[in-house]
Amino acid sequence: MGDIFVLAEHRQGELRDISLEMLTKASELAPKMGGEAVAVLIGSGVDSFAEKLAGYSDKVLYIDDPLFADYNSEKYQKVLVELLDSYKPEMVMIGHTTQGVDLAPALAVEKKMPFVADVIEIEHVDGKPRPVRQFYQGKVNADIAFKGDAPYLITFREATLEVPDASKQGKVEKIDSPLKEDIEYRRFIEYVEAEVGEVDITQSEILVAVGRGVREEKNMAMIEELAKAINADICGSRAATDAGWLPHDRQVGTSGKTVKPKLYIAIGISGAFQHLAGMKAAKTIVAINKDPEAPIFTVADFAIVDDLFKVVPKLTEKLIELRG
Amino acid sequence: MNTFVCIKRVPDTSEAEVKVDASGKDVDSSKFSFDINDADNYAVEEAVLIKEAKGGTAKVICAGPQDADVMIRMALAKGCDSAIRIDDPRINVLDPLQVAKVLAAAIKGQEFDLVLTGCMANDDGAMAVGVALAEELGVPHAAMVKKVEVGDGKIKVQRELEGGIGEVVELTLPAVVTIQTGINEPRYAPIRGIRQAQKKELKVVTIDDLGLDENEVNEAGSLIELQKLYIPEVVSNAEIIEGEPEEKAEIMATKLVKGGLL
Ligand SMILES: Cc1cc2nc3c(=O)[nH]c(=O)nc-3n(C[C@H](O)[C@H](O)[C@H](O)COP(=O)(O)OP(=O)(O)OC[C@H]3O[C@@H](n4cnc5c(N)ncnc54)[C@H](O)[C@@H]3O)c2cc1C
Ligand SMILES: Nc1ncnc2c1ncn2[C@@H]1O[C@H](COP(=O)(O)O)[C@@H](O)[C@H]1O
Numbered sequence: 001m002g003d004i005f006v007l008a009e010h011r012q013g014e015l016r017d018i019s020l021e022m023l024t025k026a027s028e029l030a031p032k033m034g035g036e037a038v039a040v041l042i043g044s045g046v047d048s049f050a051e052k053l054a055g056y057s058d059k060v061l062y063i064d065d066p067l068f069a070d071y072n073s074e075k076y077q078k079v080l081v082e083l084l085d086s087y088k089p090e091m092v093m094i095g096h097t098t099q100g101v102d103l104a105p106a107l108a109v110e111k112k113m114p115f116v117a118d119v120i121e122i123e124h125v126d127g128k129p130r131p132v133r134q135f136y137q138g139k140v141n142a143d144i145a146f147k148g149d150a151p152y153l154i155t156f157r158e159a160t161l162e163v164p165d166a167s168k169q170g171k172v173e174k175i176d177s178p179l180k181e182d183i184e185y186r187r188f189i190e191y192v193e194a195e196v197g198e199v200d201i202t203q204s205e206i207l208v209a210v211g212r213g214v215r216e217e218k219n220m221a222m223i224e225e226l227a228k229a230i231n232a233d234i235c236g237s238r239a240a241t242d243a244g245w246l247p248h249d250r251q252v253g254t255s256g257k258t259v260k261p262k263l264y265i266a267i268g269i270s271g272a273f274q275h276l277a278g279m280k281a282a283k284t285i286v287a288i289n290k291d292p293e294a295p296i297f298t299v300a301d302f303a304i305v306d307d308l309f310k311v312v313p314k315l316t317e318k319l320i321e322l323r324g
Numbered sequence: 325m326n327t328f329v330c331i332k333r334v335p336d337t338s339e340a341e342v343k344v345d346a347s348g349k350d351v352d353s354s355k356f357s358f359d360i361n362d363a364d365n366y367a368v369e370e371a372v373l374i375k376e377a378k379g380g381t382a383k384v385i386c387a388g389p390q391d392a393d394v395m396i397r398m399a400l401a402k403g404c405d406s407a408i409r410i411d412d413p414r415i416n417v418l419d420p421l422q423v424a425k426v427l428a429a430a431i432k433g434q435e436f437d438l439v440l441t442g443c444m445a446n447d448d449g450a451m452a453v454g455v456a457l458a459e460e461l462g463v464p465h466a467a468m469v470k471k472v473e474v475g476d477g478k479i480k481v482q483r484e485l486e487g488g489i490g491e492v493v494e495l496t497l498p499a500v501v502t503i504q505t506g507i508n509e510p511r512y513a514p515i516r517g518i519r520q521a522q523k524k525e526l527k528v529v530t531i532d533d534l535g536l537d538e539n540e541v542n543e544a545g546s547l548i549e550l551q552k553l554y555i556p557e558v559v560s561n562a563e564i565i566e567g568e569p570e571e572k573a574e575i576m577a578t579k580l581v582k583g584g585l586l
Contacts, residue, residue: 071491074464101467102468104455109421109460117420118449135351135449136335136447137446141554142553143550147549186464254487256487262585263585263586284585297558307569311573322578
């Protein structure tokens with residue numbers, strides 16, 4: 001009892017960062033819960049991942065079977081149900097990722113687990129883990145208590161904490177897959193590579209990024225003028241690419257590109273965590289937004305709280321003038 | 325193809341100030357404007373596209389107050405056939421697993437091939453209801469879908485993964501699919517559709533009508549409990565540029581050029 005299971009996440013031969021992020025959090029919590037941080041790894045040909053995970057956990061439970069060559073939430077669910085019944089951990093952590101959100105809610109229903117999604121922090125209160133999550137796209141935090149019996153289940157948000165160097169030597173335990181046969185009702189077919197456009201924004205030095213605040217496609221002309229004045233490429237939030245103002249390969253964020261330009265000018269972008277994850281590593285960030293509470297300002301170096309339609313044309317004009 | 329599409333009424337808080345009310349457990353929503361959840365708008369369009377291509381029905385399910393009727397009628401105007409709204413203040417909307425139970429109860433016992441939900445509600449951001457609903461209904465699912473191809477007794481969908489990569493999976497029908505924004509271009513409701521929508525069936529039910537025991541879906545019966553809401557401390561190291569809009573633009577331009585940031 002008291003153990004925390006962390007579902008390791010990997011795809012196309014790579015262990016994903018969220019695995020180590022969750023193990024870092026689990027390692028901090030497990031001693032308070034009187035248990036261990038246990039990495040649960042399910043895959044095929046994943047010896048090297050087991051080794052890597054051991055550096056961050058007290059124990060690695062590991063299933064290596066061709067059945068798991070590709071991720072399939074329904075198969076994972078069957079395996080996890082068996083593991084929970086045999087090992088009885090107190091809490092299970094799954095990434096709040098495209099894998100995790102495809103798996104955790106169904107597991108919670110099947111096992112009747114107290115479940116909190118998209119957790120950004122876990123405290124330990126009254127002898128129990130107590131998650132914190134957000135509502136209204138980051139504008140409100142919520143402390144949520146587990147009422148029912150363990151095991152508790154959470155999905156944990158990506159990129160919320162720094163992962164230190166490996167400092168543990170967890171024991172690695174390989175176990176047989178409790179699932180023996182493939183399932184028919186959900187089948188993995190293939191991966192589809194990301195769209196490639198004419199400009200690779202991951203290589204851009206200067207980016208002008210637009211969001212829903214720009215309102216209409218015709219207003220992109222104003223943005224293009226700014227971009228031209230400073231030799232920038234244009235990218236945007238998901239709202240901007242969904243609206244068709246920009247091609248999909250110009251989307252910045254978790255489901256788009258991760259960019260690291262010298263300068264990122266965010267115009268009319270609120271700064272949802274999915275967007276911030278893709279641009280917060282930019283060297284200098286200028287944010288223009290009329291809402292002083294917009295989360296984009298948490299990562300900005302320069303904040304212009306104002307109407308973008310008043311600021312941007314003038315900014316362009318002045319830049320042209322100064323640069324000659 | 326008989327499709328159900330689940331839609332939620334949510335506040336637009338992207339530009340609104342959000343304040344926690346005196347109870348500390350809710351926000352003051354008196355100044356919010358509400359509409360259909362973003363992703364659900366795309367789910368409605370997908371349901372109508374499937375109906376247009378394959379025949380059958382597209383029915384709307386919504387758990388929410390009477391004010392939601394406006395957006396439900398809009399979905400009917402776009403081509404959905406009928407709607408069920410579960411109107412019951414006992415439903416604990418803070419627990420996605422309980423919401424999923426309510427939606428499942430409204431669907432169970434009816435014939436369906438496909439259930440569409442949005443992949444995320446913008447207010448709670450849980451990304452959980454659709455996948456939980458699949459488990460309640462005992463059918464397979466795929467989350468975060470950006471392409472749907474309906475086949476014979478099967479459906480092929482492309483799930484969106486991180487970094488713009490896609491994953492194609494095949495599901496045996498009936499199934500639940502959660503729809504990601506951008507999958508299609510939601511239409512505007514045609515005038516004729518708006519008129520017709522007034523005549524389409526919009527059934528309002530309670531959890532009792534659905535045969536649910538209130539403890540399955542109310543706050544007391546939840547396995548989680550909201551303790552406290554609070555505004556997160558905004559830690560910003562940003563230099564705030566002050567002045568009239570034009571002045572701000574000038575100051576910023578000067579900093580960019582003279583500060584060697586370009
Ligand atoms: C699974 C998943 C993956 C996602 N992946 C991504 C991703 O990769 N990238 C991404 O960006 N999003 C992603 N999103 C969407 C994300 O949650 C947000 O919905 C999106 O980032 C919002 O875009 P936005 O900031 O442009 O729009 P909004 O949130 O609507 O913000 C618009 C902003 O413009 C401001 N504004 C409006 N008018 C003006 C004006 N006149 N002057 C100044 N400011 C103004 C407003 O104050 C507001 O802050 C994803 C969502 C999901 C569910
Ligand atoms: N009250 C509701 N009524 C109908 N559908 C809902 C409701 N709540 C959530 N949903 C559906 O579930 C999806 C995901 O919601 P969530 O898990 O809360 O992020 C939404 O996009 C809706 O399609």
